[in-house]
Amino acid sequence: MLAFGSIGMGLHQKTIQALHSILDFGYSPEEAAGAPAFGSPEFTSTGLTERTSIVESRFDPEVVAAANAMGANLYEDDVLQGGWSGAMIDPDTGKRSGGVSMVWALTPANDSRPVGY
Numbered sequence: 352m353l354a355f356g357s358i359g360m361g362l363h364q365k366t367i368q369a370l371h372s373i374l375d376f377g378y379s380p381e382e383a384a385g386a387p388a389f390g391s392p393e394f395t396s397t398g399l400t401e402r403t404s405i406v407e408s409r410f411d412p413e414v415v416a417a418a419n420a421m422g423a424n425l426y427e428d429d430v431l432q433g434g435w436s437g438a439m440i441d442p443d444t445g446k447r448s449g450g451v452s453m454v455w456a457l458t459p460a461n462d463s464r465p466v467g468y
Contacts, residue, residue, distance in 0.1 A: 355380070355437030364391055365435040365452060373439070380437040384450030390428060404428040 353373065357366040365388050372383040390404030402424045405415065415425055438449040 353437060353439045357435045364389055369435045379448045380439050381450030384435055384452045402426050
């Protein structure tokens with residue numbers, strides 16, 4: 352069983368990426384929360400651009416440069432990141448695990464934490 356929530360500018364992207372990491376790659380909530388995330392397409396006052404943000408500044412710069420050389424047009428923008436928090440109970444073992452994304456974990460005013468009883 353998995354329960355999770357997300358908030359912020361990048362909430363939809365972080366939610367889908369965390370869920371994908373858990374369901375398709377077997378990540379724990381902590382691993383999924385800690386994985387670097389793509390942000391959203393850039394939207395300015397003149398409309399949608401061709402750029403896509405990457406957040407949390409944790410992608411290897413060489414990977415970003417190589418992706419951009421292939422036409423990806425990525426740029427770093429931590430303002431657009433969304434926070435994600437999740438808790439999971441393994442149905443076979445009953446083991447409880449949880450995770451919270453980096454942006455929330457490093458924000459002193461944030462009280463989002465996965466807790467299991």
